[in-house]
Amino acid sequence: MRLTSIGRQLLMTIALPVILLALWWVVSADNTSPFWPSLQKILQAFPDTWTSDRVMEDIVPSLARLALGYALALLVGVGLGTVIGLSRPVRAFLEPALEFLRAIPPPVIIPVIALFVGYSGWTSKIIAIALGCLWPILLNTVEGVRGLDEVLVDTARSYRFRRPTYLYQVVLRGSSPQVATGARQALSIGVIMMVISELFAADNGLGAAIVQAQRAFAIPEMWTGIILLGVIGFLLSLIFRLAEWRALAWYRGLRRSERGT
Amino acid sequence: MPDTLLEVHQLKKVYETASGPVEAIGDISFDMRQGELVCIVGPSGCGKTTLLKCIAGLLKPTAGTIRLADRPVTGPPESMALVFQEYGRSLYPWLTVRGNVELPLRHQKMDAAQRSRLVDDALEAVGLEHAGRSYPWQLSGGMQQRVAIARAVAYHPEVLIMDEPFAAVDAQTRADLEDLVRALHIERGMSILFVTHDIDESVYLGERVIVLSTSPTWVQDDIAIDLAPERDQITTRALPRFTELRTHVYEQIQRAKRGEAVRPQA
Numbered sequence: 001m002r003l004t005s006i007g008r009q010l011l012m013t014i015a016l017p018v019i020l021l022a023l024w025w026v027v028s029a030d031n032t033s034p035f036w037p038s039l040q041k042i043l044q045a046f047p048d049t050w051t052s053d054r055v056m057e058d059i060v061p062s063l064a065r066l067a068l069g070y071a072l073a074l075l076v077g078v079g080l081g082t083v084i085g086l087s088r089p090v091r092a093f094l095e096p097a098l099e100f101l102r103a104i105p106p107p108v109i110i111p112v113i114a115l116f117v118g119y120s121g122w123t124s125k126i127i128a129i130a131l132g133c134l135w136p137i138l139l140n141t142v143e144g145v146r147g148l149d150e151v152l153v154d155t156a157r158s159y160r161f162r163r164p165t166y167l168y169q170v171v172l173r174g175s176s177p178q179v180a181t182g183a184r185q186a187l188s189i190g191v192i193m194m195v196i197s198e199l200f201a202a203d204n205g206l207g208a209a210i211v212q213a214q215r216a217f218a219i220p221e222m223w224t225g226i227i228l229l230g231v232i233g234f235l236l237s238l239i240f241r242l243a244e245w246r247a248l249a250w251y252r253g254l255r256r257s258e259r260g261t
Numbered sequence: 262m263p264d265t266l267l268e269v270h271q272l273k274k275v276y277e278t279a280s281g282p283v284e285a286i287g288d289i290s291f292d293m294r295q296g297e298l299v300c301i302v303g304p305s306g307c308g309k310t311t312l313l314k315c316i317a318g319l320l321k322p323t324a325g326t327i328r329l330a331d332r333p334v335t336g337p338p339e340s341m342a343l344v345f346q347e348y349g350r351s352l353y354p355w356l357t358v359r360g361n362v363e364l365p366l367r368h369q370k371m372d373a374a375q376r377s378r379l380v381d382d383a384l385e386a387v388g389l390e391h392a393g394r395s396y397p398w399q400l401s402g403g404m405q406q407r408v409a410i411a412r413a414v415a416y417h418p419e420v421l422i423m424d425e426p427f428a429a430v431d432a433q434t435r436a437d438l439e440d441l442v443r444a445l446h447i448e449r450g451m452s453i454l455f456v457t458h459d460i461d462e463s464v465y466l467g468e469r470v471i472v473l474s475t476s477p478t479w480v481q482d483d484i485a486i487d488l489a490p491e492r493d494q495i496t497t498r499a500l501p502r503f504t505e506l507r508t509h510v511y512e513q514i515q516r517a518k519r520g521e522a523v524r525p526q527a
Contacts, residue, residue: 160339170353
C-alpha cells in the first residue's frame, strides 16, 4: 500500500521530464537546421565537449566563484540584516534606500564593477554574484529579525542571556526560516549572475564556454553547455532543499502543530 | 525587616500615547517576604502585566522604586525567573525541552555534569523526566507550561514571577498545575509572586492575596489567607473559611470595578 503510493508519486515526479525529453528527441530527430541540432547529436557531443580538462577549466572555477560570492552575500546579508532588524531607528533610516537598491536589476551592476576591477579575473565576478545574492538575503533577514516574538525576546532578557547567546540562540535561529527563504531566492539569482558575469569577459567558466561555442558555430556543443547549466541549477536547489529540510525540521513541526490545533 | 525579599514602593507608570499620557499604575506599594507565595488579583485591564514587567526590570517605571534582596531593580535582576501566560511563545521551538531548560544555565558558573543534574531535577519536579528530548510543540499546552516552570526551577531564582500562567489551559490541567505550584512552594521553599484574574485560584494558592484597584492602579486590599499550608483541590475548596475568603476577595474586586473603594491619600 505505502510502496505503491511512493511508486505512484515517483512516477508523477518523473513523468513530465521524461515526456518532454522524448518529445524533444522525436521532434528534433530529422531536423536539418544547424541551429536546432537533434537531441541525439547534442548528447553525442557531450563526452567530447566536457572532458575532465574542461571540467577543471570551466565548471570548477564557475562553481567556486558562485560558492565564494554566495557565502560572502550570506555573511554580509545576515550580519547587516540582523543589525538593521534589531534597531528601529536604523531600519527607518535605511529601509527606503534598501528598497530602491533592491529594485535595480543585478546584472546592470556588472559594467559598473568592471569600471573598477575590469571584466576578467575572479574579483569582478565574485562581487557581481555577491551583490546579486545580497538583497533577498538581507531584506528577508531584516523581516525575520523584526518579526521575532516579543515574548521570546522578553524571556531572553529576563534570563539575562549574554549577547552572543542571544544573537545566535534567539535572533539567528528565530529568524532562520525567513533567512532560508531569502537564501533560496538568492541561490537562483547567484546562478544567473554566475553565467552573466562570464558572458561579458568570456575568458573561462560555463557562461564563457557557451558563448565561445556559439561564436565558433559549434551549436551542439553550445546546447550541451545550456543543458549542463540546467542540471547544475537543479542539483544546487536540490542540495539546498535537503539542507533546509534538516535545519528547519523544528519549523515544519511547529507549523504542523499550529495547524492541528 | 531582614527577611524582606521584594519591596515595591510608590510605583507609578504612565504611558505616553498619541492621545496623551495614560496612567496605568497610580501608586502601588507592597512588600513580599522570603519564602512567601503572594497572589495578585485585580479586575481585567488593571495593569497587572505592567506591574510585573516593572518588577522584572523589563519596563522602566515612571516613578517609585523596586528592590529585590536589598538591591534596586534597574534592569532584569540576576535571580529572578519569569513564567509567562503565553507558554507557546516563551519556549524556543528550535530547542528540545531539555535545551530550553538548560539555556539560561549556560552562563552560570558550573560544570556540565552539575548543569545536567539541575536540568534532570527540574524536569522531575514538574513530572516531565521522560519528555526531555521532545520539542515543546510536540507537547500539550499544560505540558508546555510545565517546561516553562521547569526552566524557572532549574534557574534557582530567589523569586519566581508568574503572569497568569494558567489562563490558557483547560480546567483539569489547571488544577494539576496549581498543585504543582503549591508543591514547589512547600517542598522547595520557593518564593512565588503569582498574578491571576481568577479569584478562587488566588485564594487556593496564596498565603496572601493583594487586590488591585482599576487603573490607575493602587493596592486596594491585602488579605492574609489563613488556610493550612497543606492544600487539596477538593477539601480545601470545600472549607467554610475558603468560601469566606473568596467572598471577601470577590467583593473587593466588585468594589474595585464599581470604583467605590477610596484611594488612600499618601
